[in-house]
Amino acid sequence: MSDNEIDIVISTLGARGDGCGRGAEGRTLFVAGALAGERVRVVVEDAVGAVPRGRLVEVLEPAPGRAVPDCRHFLDCGGCVAQHMDAGLYENWKRGIIADALAQAGVAANVGPLQRVPKASRRRARLFAVRTATGVAVGFQASGSHRVVDMTMCPAVEPALFAFVAPLRAFLAEVIDPSARAEAEVQVVDGALDVVLRLPGSLDWGMCERLVAFGRDAGVARIGWQPLARGRRAKAEPPETVAAFSAIRAVFGGIPVALPPLAFLQASVAGECALTAAVTASLADGIRVADLYAGAGTFTLPLAKTRHVDAFDGAPDLIAALDAAARASGLGTRVTATARDLERRPLSARELAAYDAAVFDPPRGGAEAQARELARSDVGTVVAVSCNPATFARDARILVDGGYEIGPVMPIDQFRWTRHVELVAAFRR
Ligand SMILES: C[S@@+](CC[C@H](N)C(=O)[O-])C[C@H]1O[C@@H](n2cnc3c(N)ncnc32)[C@H](O)[C@@H]1O
Structure with a gap:
């Protein structure tokens, strides 16, 4: 046990999915992945704002209701917070x-x-990407940070959405510079992929051609482009559709609706x-x-x-x-x-x-x-x-x-x- 590790008892489960207990001097500590009633070993991390957090090192005494997470990225990826709860506790x-x-x-x-709803049924996601020394990481951001967790599995999203991650990773490796970031809004509509990429730089003719080729090769139904936001304003600019290979239609009450890009x-x-x-x-x-x-x-x-x-x-x-x-x-x-x-x-x-x-x-x-x-x-x-x-x-x-x-x-x-x-x-x- 290292110097900044402590053992604590978790007393409650918070609305954000964190266990909550008391550390040294009775200070409240929030611990992702810990359940009420558990004794856990944590590393006390620097306080973010007013609330100190403990990073779970080991569950010393598990509580009833603990489940084995479905995803190997659980607790690293910030997407899910509750895979460690069994069905009853979760409900x-x-x-x-x-x-x-x-x-x-x-x-x-x-x-x-x-x-x-079933596992693997989320049909929309914002994927984050960053160019690293070894390639491009694509996935969700880590909890409370901008670090991108490179997604090698995701039991939450539709298989068609997950299948898009690998071609996206390969494409971004060709088009973004070292350390550069990018984002992709991806939505699966009745089996068709509707994608908007947010990339650094401008949409010149060369990038248009690359996006068209990428969209076609990746089996995307529609691909659009938006400037990567520095502030929120850039995101508010409507996306520019670069190529539409087939229609994006949702069906509500049996009636088809042709959706604009990034439609809710x-x-x-x-x-x-x-x-x-x-x-x-x-x-x-x-x-x-x-x-x-x-x-x-x-x-x-x-x-x-x-x-x-x-x-x-x-x-x-x-x-x-x-x-x-x-x-x-x-x-x-x-x-x-x-x-x-x-x-x-x-x-x-x-x-x-x-x-x-x-x-x-x-x-x-x-x-x-x-x-x-x-x-x-x-x-x-x-x-x-x-x-x-x-x-x-x-x-x-x-x-x-x-x-x-x-x-x-x-x-x-x-x-x-x-x-x-x-x-x-x-x-x-
Ligand atoms: C949660 S979505 C629900 C949409 C729809 N009921 C559905 O199930 O697909 C919220 C909707 O509110 C709209 N919206 C956001 N701010 C609004 C505002 N100030 N006035 C009117 N609509 C707004 C968005 O365009 C979006 O379509």
């Missing part, structure tokens, strides 16, 4: 994240059983199916629905089979894709699609008077402004979909204070092994 932990968020917001609700899709097909089933089951046939934060129509089009749906989203390209799909499929009379920033300009209580029900599925920041308008409205049913229990709980509190009753919260584990969890809940008045 309790994920449901507990939602229950704690609701309790903190003062919302009383039942949290239902965790609906699981739920993280897995199984997650999307579970969410769609929960949303549609919460809403009666024949009613008028406002689908808020509708994206390219994941819920709009299945709902529109038997309802009138007005869809709103802040991304004009997604709204255009949804509009075109609805018209092409003859749903033009039952679906409208409008680009609108719902944070700055939520549908007002007066506008909401046109609807029997509303669905909202905002980004991680939640839908506070829209929830306030819904709370003042007469809308009978509101179905909330969320990937962030904390902002969901805040928005739920607003709806409950406005007179809605919250039904059971359904957790859907579409971000398997990570600290994230998706959920659906219906509110009625």
Whole structure:
């Protein structure tokens, strides 16, 4: 045992998947990969911010509920935090994240059983790459760092996505300089690979030709380019499509939607199916629905089979894709699609008077402004979909204070092994 190693007992399991115990002088230590009740040996690392961390060296006394991780990169790669939990412990932990968020917001609700998605079902990923002395590393970043963990396996992502890593690694070895970094946004849509590469430098003619050849040889359906961001602004520039070899079409409720590059899709097909089933089951046939934060129509089009749906989203390209799909499929009379920033300009209580029900599925920041308008409205049913229990709980509190009753919260584990969890809940008045 070296000087900076200590043995501690883990008392609790935190929302980020870290075990939490007390080190020297009673200081709180967070330890990735450790479970409540375990005695572990850790190396105390320099405090990042206010909270010191311990790096797990050895589990001295394992707790019940410990599982063997599926991935050899677990605890090095920052992608997964919970492969060391067995199914029962894992479910309790994920449901507990939602229950704690609701309790903190003062919302009383039942949290239902965790609906699981299969392994190897994540269909979208941001891959990071860096040129090292020995080649190019491609994978996710290590936890709390920009170090790229070279991915030799990944039990979380779809096989088609993982299969793209090797050709990407070989291509980047040809085109990026020593120490240079790159990123790839990769999405598998109905078996087709939609890829946007973020590379240093500019998109000159030579790079275009190389990207076209790479995309064709790697069996990619569409390949685009974006400048590698130095700040967030560069990422906000729309990607430039370099080659489209075949169409990228998602199918929602049986209706094909031609997606723009980097279009939002739920993280897995199984997650999307579970969410769609929960949303549609919460809403009666024949009613008028406002689908808020509708994206390219994941819920709009299945709902529109038997309802009138007005869809709103802040991304004009997604709204255009949804509009075109609805018209092409003859749903033009039952679906409208409008680009609108719902944070700055939520549908007002007066506008909401046109609807029997509303669905909202905002980004991680939640839908506070829209929830306030819904709370003042007469809308009978509101179905909330969320990937962030904390902002969901805040928005739920607003709806409950406005007179809605919250039904059971359904957790859907579409971000398997990570600290994230998706959920659906219906509110009625
Ligand atoms: C979690 S996604 C859900 C999309 C869709 N419901 C689905 O399941 O595919 C969140 C959506 O919110 C949209 N969005 C983000 N900020 C927004 C804003 N301020 N106003 C309106 N829409 C916004 C994004 O374009 C994205 O489509």
